[in-house]
Amino acid sequence: MRPLAKAFVYYKNLTLLVGLAIFVWAVAHMGQELPHLPELALFFLIILVGELLPVTIPGSNIDVTVTIPAIMSLFLSHGSPAALTVAPLSIIVGVMIVHRKQNFRWLVDMSSYNTAMCTIPIGVASWVYYFVGGHTIEASPDVAVASMFIPLFIAIIASTVANAIIFTTGLSLNSGDPWRLSFFQSLRWFAPNFIVTAPSGILFAMLYKQFGFYGVLMMIVPFIVGRQALNMYSEQMAAYMETVTTLGSYMQHYHAYTKGHLERVASMSDKIAKQMGLPYQSLMFIREAGLLHDIGKVGVSEEILDNTGKLSDDDWNTIRQHPARGAEILAQMKHFERIVPWVRGHHERPDGKGYPDGLSANDLSIEAAVIAVADSFDAMVGGPDEETQRVYRVPKTKGQGIDELRYGSGTQFDPRVVKAFMQVMDREEIENGRQHTS
């Protein structure tokens, strides 16, 4: 077992233990809540409905549910023992229903995992809420709803961050992805859910205070609105991903080489950028830029692209226009604003001898330099089989490709990128259990 994977198992078990300990504490303190069983049962059902109607974020396997506002409301009205008992039970039942076909062992694992992922953030939120002077309606029936705003807001932030930290640490121990990157990514996914939480939590507090038991029923309305909002966000992301994939694969129908090339450049650019620890905004778009870097070739005829003989000056000029053409195409779409200079710059060189603008190292974006290295390496080495090699050249071996990059470091390629590329290759070699032969 990899040392990283071992650390992940320890981490996971520790998290489960803490989560279960909180749950046991909550059950032990449920005594005074027993007269409110009917209301708690209703909360149980609302949380369960939220769990059974999740929204999957496209391009990821993360499900967002509108369960959190319900839990928050439960906490505000009945205090932390009730929230920390009812919420995990409801979520466990939800997991059992959704995954009823899984085997028993899996269901037990999943249930304890979900209990921990639920009790720790709620535990943090409620502790912070009390700590900053917040009151629940159950403990102080006369509490002014307005006085709940600030403590609730602080508690939500604390809980969001706690959630992201727990999730990110597990993720980066498991996959080896840089912690900082995963943290911001997780925050980005968790944040919309928590933004829905604050207003719904407060709204419920008001309804509960005013109408008691019936107020609980009325909170179904903000649930539906919240779910609708999440669905819209999710659909927008799906449309965006679809545009990228369609554009990127436009040329792939014709060209087996191009198909693999675009995918490999996208994936390698992503790895290099992560290795370099580029800013979050760059990491978000570098894969798309890799997929689209040669989109400008749609205007270049296949005879020129596949020419195995010597190219005329005219043909060569046409090919050299593809980065600028690609940038023009992408500039038409607001979504791709950020990657326009990256695509335009993917054949530039630090020594100023690149095209189309002959930019020098200082004017060249680091993302363009990343794509340039991934692109050149793939152009030299190609894919794993003959179909995905370039038609007009005998492919180089991996080792030869690496040597070329080393040789061009500082003139043709940005040295920082070449260095990161080597690190990625080394890591992959280690992971594959082989030594590279360069």
Ligand SMILES: [Fe+2]
């Ligand atoms: Fe290109």
Ligand SMILES: [Fe+2]
């Ligand atoms: Fe390319």
